Amino acid sequence: MSTPSDGARAIVYGHIGDVGEARARRELCSPGAGDFLTGVAQACLPRVRGLRAGAAGDRALVTVLLHYALSAAAVPSHRKVSVRGTEVDIVVPDARTLAASPRRALVICLPEDATPGGLERAAAAAGRAQPVAANVAVALCASAAGSRVEAYSVEDGTLGGILGRARDFLGSTGGGRLGILGSPAGAEQGADVHRGPQG
Numbered sequence: 001m002s003t004p005s006d007g008a009r010a011i012v013y014g015h016i017g018d019v020g021e022a023r024a025r026r027e028l029c030s031p032g033a034g035d036f037l038t039g040v041a042q043a044c045l046p047r048v049r050g051l052r053a054g055a056a057g058d059r060a061l062v063t064v065l066l067h068y069a070l071s072a073a074a075v076p077s078h079r080k081v082s083v084r085g086t087e088v089d090i091v092v093p094d095a096r097t098l099a100a101s102p103r104r105a106l107v108i109c110l111p112e113d114a115t116p117g118g119l120e121r122a123a124a125a126a127g128r129a130q131p132v133a134a135n136v137a138v139a140l141c142a143s144a145a146g147s148r149v150e151a152y153s154v155e156d157g158t159l160g161g162i163l164g165r166a167r168d169f170l171g172s173t174g175g176g177r178l179g180i181l182g183s184p185a186g187a188e189q190g191a192d193v194h195r196g197p198q199g
Contacts, residue, residue, distance in 0.1 A: 003060075004051065004053035004056040004057040004059075004060040005060040005063070005064070007048065007051045007053065007057065007060070008044075008048050008051075008057060008060035008061040008063070008064045009060075009064050011044050011047045011048055011061075012040070012044055012061070012064045012065060012068065013068075015040055015043055015044055016040070016068070019040075024036075024040075024072065025072045028069055028072040028073045028163070029072070029073055029074070033069075033073060033160065033163050033164070034160030034161050034162075034163050034164050035160055036160065037065065037069050037159060037160035037162075037163055038154070038157055038158070038159050038160035038161075039160075040065065041061070041062075041065055041141075041154040041159045041160070042154060042157070044061060044065075045061065045141060045154050045155075048060070048061045048141075055112045055113070055114065056112065058112075058114065058140065058141035058142065059110055059111070059112050059140075059141075061141060061154070062110055062139050062140060062141055062154065062159070063089070063110050065159070066090060066108065066110070066139060066162065067079060067090075069163060070090070070092075070163075070166070073163055073167075075092060075093075075163070075166050075167060075170070076092065076093040076094060076170075077090055077091060077092045077093065077094070077166075078090070078091050078094050078095045081095040081098075082129075083095055083098050083099050083129040083130075084099070084128060084129050085128070086125065086126070086128040086129040088107050088109075088126060088129050088130070089107075089108060089109055089110040090107070090108040090110070091105055091106070091107050091108070091130075092105065092106040092108070092166045092169060092170065093105065093170060098129060098130060102130055102131055102132045102135065103132050103135070103173070104173045105130065105135060106135050106136075106137065106165070106166060106169045107126045107129065107130040107135060107136045107137070108137050108138070108139055108162065108166075109122040109123060109125075109126050109136065109137070109138045109139070110138075110139055110140070111138060111140060114140050114141070114142035114144075116144075116146045116147040116148070119138050119140070119144065119147045119149050119151060120147065120148060120149055122138055122149075123136050123138060123149040134150075135169075136149070136150070137149075137150045137151070137152065137162060137165060138150065138151045138152070139151070139152045139153075139159060139162050140152075140153055140154070141153065141154040141155060142154075142155055143155040143156050144156055144158075152165070
């Protein structure tokens with residue numbers, strides 16, 4: 001039986017195939033990467049919602065898009081990791097940095113509950129792994145209007161801004177190597193870091 005993640009992945013990769021893989025990767029490494037990502041997201045959203053998977057489908061779309069975009073743009077990141085006993089959806093540049101030096105890591109939450117309260121709860125939960133509140137962002141399909149957290153939304157046309165945010169963050173901290181999914185290790189620093197299944 002197909003899952004929301006399977007459906008979203010098929011739609012996103014089908015759209016990228018129509019655009020052309022080489023062009024998509026070029027666009028995601030260009031200064032216009034954010035606009036390109038937002039365009040792909042907005043093109044795919046009606047089809048994903050046509051699957052009638054509700055909040056799980058919305059979350060799956062953002063998850064697939066960000067995993068693809070971060071990889072294509074060579075932004076170093078770890079996905080689905082546990083740091084200090086808290087699962088984190090995406091961390092830039094890596095889980096080891098988050099565990100050892102939170103000021104040098106950006107956490108991106110992908111909440112299912114898209115209400116303003118749900119976004120705030122997701123950011124607060126991420127705060128157990130990332131105590132620097134300014135280094136927590138939320139990405140979602142629904143509008144983030146009324147939310148007090150840093151949010152990037154497909155409906156609001158702002159999802160693509162998360163790529164610029166991640167790149168600017170890395171530039172300001174001097175963190176990260178190019179590439180994705182390096183070793184989270186961290187054991188030598190006594191960090192509680194565990195990588196979960198990739199989505």
